[in-house]
Amino acid sequence: MIHGQDSESAWWTTHPWRLIQTNLREIDMADIDADEYVRQLIGFDATIAMINVGGIIASYPTDLDDHFQSPYLGGDSLERIIDACHAAGIRVIARTDFSKIRRPVYDRHPDWAFRTAAGDIVDYNGDVHACLNGGYQQVYAKLIIQEIVTKLAIDGIFFNMGGFVGRDYSYVDYGACHCDACAKRFRDEYGHEIPPADAAPSAVTRAFDRARRKWGSEHRRSVHDLIKGLRRDVAVDGYDFQRQESNTEIDRPLPRWQYDASSNTRWVRTSMPETISSNTSVDFIGFFYRHVAVSPAQQELRLWQNLANGGGIDYYLIGRLDNHRDRSGFDRIRTVFQFHRENQEIYRGLVADADVLLVRSSHHPTGEERGWIRFLTEGHFAFAEALVDALADDADPPLATVDLSRYRCVVLPDLRAIPDGVAVRIDRFVADGGVLIATGLSGTEDADREPRARPLPESLGVERIESVRTDMRSAMFEVRPAAALDADGGDYPSLTDTDLLFFGDTYVYAHYSAGGVGALRLIPPHPYGPPERCYYAQITDRPGYVVTRRGAGRSIYLPWLPGALFHREGYVNTSRFIYDLLTSVAGVDAIATNAPPMVEITVQRPLARDPDGSAESCVVSLTNASGHFASTVYDAVELRDIRVTVAFDGAPTRAVSLRTGRAVRFDSGDGRVTLHLDTVGIAEVVRIVSKRATTGAVAGNAAERT
Template sequence: MGEQKKWWINRPWREIQTNLREIDMLDINAEQFVADLQEFKANVVMINAAGIIASYPTSLPFHFQSPYLTGDSLKDIIAACHKADIKVFARTDFSKVRRPIYETHPEWAYVSQKGEIIDYNGDVHVCLNGEYQQHYAPQIIKEAITTHDFDGIFFNMGGYQVKDYSYRYYGICHCDSCKRGFAEMFDAPLPKVEDASDPLFQKYMIFKQQTLKNYAVTMHQVILGVRPDICIANNFELKEGMIRQESNTALDRPLPHWQYSASENTKWAVSSYPEMVSSNTTVDFPDYYHRHVSVSPFQQKLRLAQNLANGGGLDYYIMGRLDNKEDKSGYEGIKEIFHYHAEHGEEYLNISSHATIALLNGPSANQAEYRGWFRFLTENHYVFDTLVVQNALNLSWDKYKAIIVPDYQPLSNEFTARLDAFTHAGGVVISVCRSGFTNEAYIARHTPPLKSLGIDKISSVREDNRSVYFKLDHKDQFTRFPVSDLIYLDSHYVFAEYNDQTEAFFKLIPPHMFGPPERCYYTQVTEHPGFTVSAYGKGCGIFIPWKPGELFHRQGYTNTIEFVADLLEHVAGLKPIQGNLPPMVEATLFEQKGRNSTLLHLVNGTGHFGATFYEPVTLSDLEVIFPAAEAPQSVISLISGSDCEHEYSDGQLTIKLSKLGLFEAIKISF
């Protein structure tokens, strides 16, 4: 595809998804629709087009046409958007069909192990491997994008859906297509339950990965075969287009809300797929059940500020139309951030992170451990990237001084060898707990995964470590513990044998009496370490045989984050941004390539309090200090347009801020 046809390249990205309901098409007015978008200064919109319901007159008998098409047509809406230079994405959903279509073709349906289908309000779930998704969905796509001048296409609820909109779980699909496909691949019956330790389910995860990849390739060939100019969302096979994600909430999701949702989503997209547009949306509503009321407007603004600070675009998702929405409480804040970006959008094009640390993530991650490390790095003001396993091997690691592997278990031999080579060349690998204990096929390794860690043998893994501590030694490197001699742990601990060159830190105090108070003391201190350091080539491997990230994510005690902060700074030799920023302020640094300038973002998260997002507290008299090769020519706030007080000395740039509201964006020109 010619570069001139890739309209999304170098386009400041401000998307709104109006998830149009059937009834919204009754009286929709194209000019009003566009005028509403222009109030936000949106330049990309996503609207419902095809799949469960056709929002246009369709000629396909297996495509259920909406009976509410009495307002302006999709063609009129698209034409009006294009006249206003607004690109239009078609939202499609092939996870379900209307009941009458199912009754004609019951073989298309998802089938539970008990032989039951999922019929939710007359919409029946269909299987990815069935004839509808494999054969008829591509025909629907071809019709939609050849009869309408869409600029992009998005697939909603793709893959293997095992829950309905009420989050009821139905289990692995046992339709004939799945049975046949799995038997052809592995000569085995489908697993009955989702159990990551079950060898049969491990094969099923590989089956899902392969079938999903094959399906995506088929879809992309269909789309680009007739519309090579179209932008495909989440096109990871070709690594182009946009990555669409959501920052959302759910009523039954464990609390607290993940306050770095937008930062996390944007960071991995920007770091791992630098050629793609990161479009992480702030979902306006609390959950499926309550789509017509908005979450906190300050929560939505925080998400958008995090998107920008981490190099992504802006995205806002509502149910229905902008004009008939009954809760518009989020509009003012969304417009404020969108208008700021409309004025300064060029500043966010062609930028790259200054990060020298990479944090590993991916579909098989221990998310609790990963999120704990995300907080460790963010709240200690380290500049870092997130690399996903799926594409990390295709990227250069040359800019990184350290790579953190947070209990990520299934790693290929190629991946572990790359980590060892990175260490040997002078890098630091921090491997946590069971990282790499299985290969990419989830088969357990019988030898230590990384040579760089200095482990001779994995002896055992104990899960129950209540009342276990580490007795601190080497306190000269752990300056945050002037009056504390213990670090507590919980959950897994890896017992291992190390080579003679590996240095062990701290001493494990095994489970002991904790009640009644009269018998609450320990009598034994072992030689099992809290972490180890092994020289390897020009670098070193650091092994943490327990899970501080998961513990901190769950409990949040400073006893844990101070341990990691000291380890990062005084053992791994990594330097954060200095100054007096409180932990609730996120800091990022991006190079504006080709412009000899840097963007510093500060995002104020003080409004997050318990389970609520309030307006952040305005912070005063902040100071940010980080290395710079030379004195800057100018330091200007993009928010206010004013010069920022600063000084340069001994290779360090100090920037002073009198106050910080939700976020600050500072352009440093050299």
């Protein structure tokens, strides 16, 4: 019987998630020793291994002629490695990659290849890019998957570079595939020829983008169904777990995205609550330097961010643990993995508090989205992130419809494409008393990314966009006097010593609904040199934001891009204004703390409470990114005398640092607990419990060490 068949289906729902991906080079199989491989994993407290199995190269003896057989299978067999992992309680996820085929396979099946607009193939070091619509991915890859799933006792499967891959490992972009299969399918299903790469945006280019998204999602679904039809106990990437990467790359535009692990984890937890978030810390600097690691503190920070936001932990290195030549990250990885092993029962089933929901366009956050993630994190607002598609009533599983009533405020950061049904749900949220914040061109496109005459949701209060200017450099907003324009008497307590706000290059000239109240006043672009001429002579009535009341709620629309500006330029002139907007105008309370902006604070609570309701617990995480300095991640600066106040029902009896096992001083009253932390290093995690929970085995684990 294959391991885990039926009796243990859905093992991933209870198995502690500490994954190590050894991304094996073909030569690593030449002398691999199964016992040593497992011994290394145990040394890290890993509970799951991800191992290269098939696709471009078969790492096991395959019966399929076009599954390129590795010539390096001189060490222990994959079968033996999997058995050794299982004997140690370690699950095995098969890494597959169907984005490329070896050159000899291509020479037998030229119709399987990706084709550029000129009809050329992409041959990268002897690996030829394969098209999603070609016979390889549509038919043959499924035979390979079937062989892997039925022949090997794997517990899960991961697909590297799924979908359409138009770039090679040197970041050369080949555009969309123009193979015969793509051309025929687009013609058959949409009635058009594939548009040239340089075609101006049109109904046809949008249809082609839409077609590719649909084909990708249909393909993922068909592969999922195939696997589940063979073995229900195999965890499938994108469904049962969602793999993402915190990675870096040479020449990637700065600034570094310091919240990648937090944010990657957060959107999965909210958009796909039944799916494990497996965001990995990529050991290496980038594709060009696979063998050299990023800063140790950077790897550790990512893992703490994962845990603080409810994710599993995951580490990815090239080659094997026993032959890896840059071991600088190992101790940090072990530290967090060991911490999780000691506290894994506490982390089971936690959900993070959130007053604000940030709605995102895709898995990859835009600059505007990143800026808002920074505002919310650094202002210590409790927030969640969700993909816009998870706001639909009929969200496509594994996406699950997000319950908007859980939030006080929804933020649309220049979220252009909003499906009609989602707009209706947001309107209902506002009518019921919610606060909507939107920026830029939010809602100006429908689900198919076709432009709308009137942006939606209606509660946005924007009747139509008159024009968008991107040449606003030197323009500003006048913050005061505000009385005539300011909505709700909102004040800007953080801007008492300035009258001016800068806002970057983009301003949306909009026509607003009746009843919208504008605030701030636009100072148009004006001379900035020579100094004798550096002054403005005009202040307009164009607003910096507009508040529109709808039902019991309201919207706050900003016709500019504060997030993109802050992400790129990072001045507190911007972030202080947004904090004031959130607290004074939107009415969202930040977590009360004296911690600096560099400390991310999350509060997680068990989804299921004790049945009699008498026991309460929560986990407060302080993740300290103060070591992020210019482009370097150093060890965090140790902070002293930090206070954090969190909501807590019932009478707290104990607060324990899960890092040290020591008791933490606290005050309580009025449904709140204030923690007094003597020191905070890179991560502090405190569990607060009321009486009943302290007697449980879970709290005892930490208490024993006091």
